[in-house]
Amino acid sequence: MVVKDKLKTLYELQQVDLKLDGLLEERGDLPADVEELEKKISTLKGQIKENEDYLKKAVSRKKEIDKELDEVRKRIDKFTDMRIKVKTNREYDALSKQIDNSKDKLQELHKELENIQAKEAVAGKEVEKLKSEYTDEEQVYSSKKVELEELVSLTHDEEKRYVKEREKFAQKVDRQTLSRYEMIRKATKGKAIVPVVRRNACGGCYNVLPPQRLLDLRQMDKIYSCDHCGRILVPNEIVDETSTDKVG
Numbered sequence: 001m002v003v004k005d006k007l008k009t010l011y012e013l014q015q016v017d018l019k020l021d022g023l024l025e026e027r028g029d030l031p032a033d034v035e036e037l038e039k040k041i042s043t044l045k046g047q048i049k050e051n052e053d054y055l056k057k058a059v060s061r062k063k064e065i066d067k068e069l070d071e072v073r074k075r076i077d078k079f080t081d082m083r084i085k086v087k088t089n090r091e092y093d094a095l096s097k098q099i100d101n102s103k104d105k106l107q108e109l110h111k112e113l114e115n116i117q118a119k120e121a122v123a124g125k126e127v128e129k130l131k132s133e134y135t136d137e138e139q140v141y142s143s144k145k146v147e148l149e150e151l152v153s154l155t156h157d158e159e160k161r162y163v164k165e166r167e168k169f170a171q172k173v174d175r176q177t178l179s180r181y182e183m184i185r186k187a188t189k190g191k192a193i194v195p196v197v198r199r200n201a202c203g204g205c206y207n208v209l210p211p212q213r214l215l216d217l218r219q220m221d222k223i224y225s226c227d228h229c230g231r232i233l234v235p236n237e238i239v240d241e242t243s244t245d246k247v248g
């Protein structure tokens with residue numbers, strides 16, 4: 001493709017991209033709002049699950065503790081009974097030590113139980129709070145999502161047409177030039193290709209172009225950029241031709 005055709009195609013591509021930008025602009029902050037709410041809701045969901053998981057674990061651990069408490073109490077009873085019947089001091093002391101150990105264990109288990117119950121209370125309240133927050137956010141999210149979907153559906157056909165049109169132009173341009181175009185567009189958040197405007201200035205940053213650049217541009221032997229802003233410069237005749245095409 002000769003440079004002139006390439007520039008023309010790029011310029012046409014940009015016209016379509018600007019129309020797409022316009023459609024997206026109409027949606028305002030809605031897409032970003034919806035996305036942010038989605039993240040918030042998923043974080044809340046995670047926090048609720050974390051707390052509920054803890055509550056489940058707490059219930060099963062409490063059951064285990066109950067069992068262990070039972071066993072330790074039985075052990076203490078058994079050792080106490082045995083101690084009554086022993087004949088030597090050594091046996092007596094050994095059993096006393098066992099009983100003491102078991103009593104320590106008993107205390108330990110009670111402490112753990114209290115600890116779990118305290119944490120359960122906190123987690124329970126947290127779940128309640130998170131769930132009410134979740135319900136509120138969900139409501140806002142749903143209404144914004146519907147609003148966005150309505151907006152998107154309003155311009156859906158138009159958008160589809162532009163995307164198709166865009167594809168048609170983009171396919172004609174080599175990948176290197178296309179990625180250069182897209183990079184500049186991203187960086188400038190708007191136009192990547194600009195004409196020369198009044199007083200020989202760049203149509204993007206309005207800095208005056210050196211005479212040599214203006215001569216180069218007329219040659220159309222390669223793609224030239226503005227030294228100040230990096231935007232691709234397009235000779236005015238291409239802009240005019242493209243506009244004429246549009247009318248025709």
Ligand SMILES: [Zn+2]
Pocket residue numbers: 202203204205206207226227228229230231
């Ligand atoms: Zn410039």
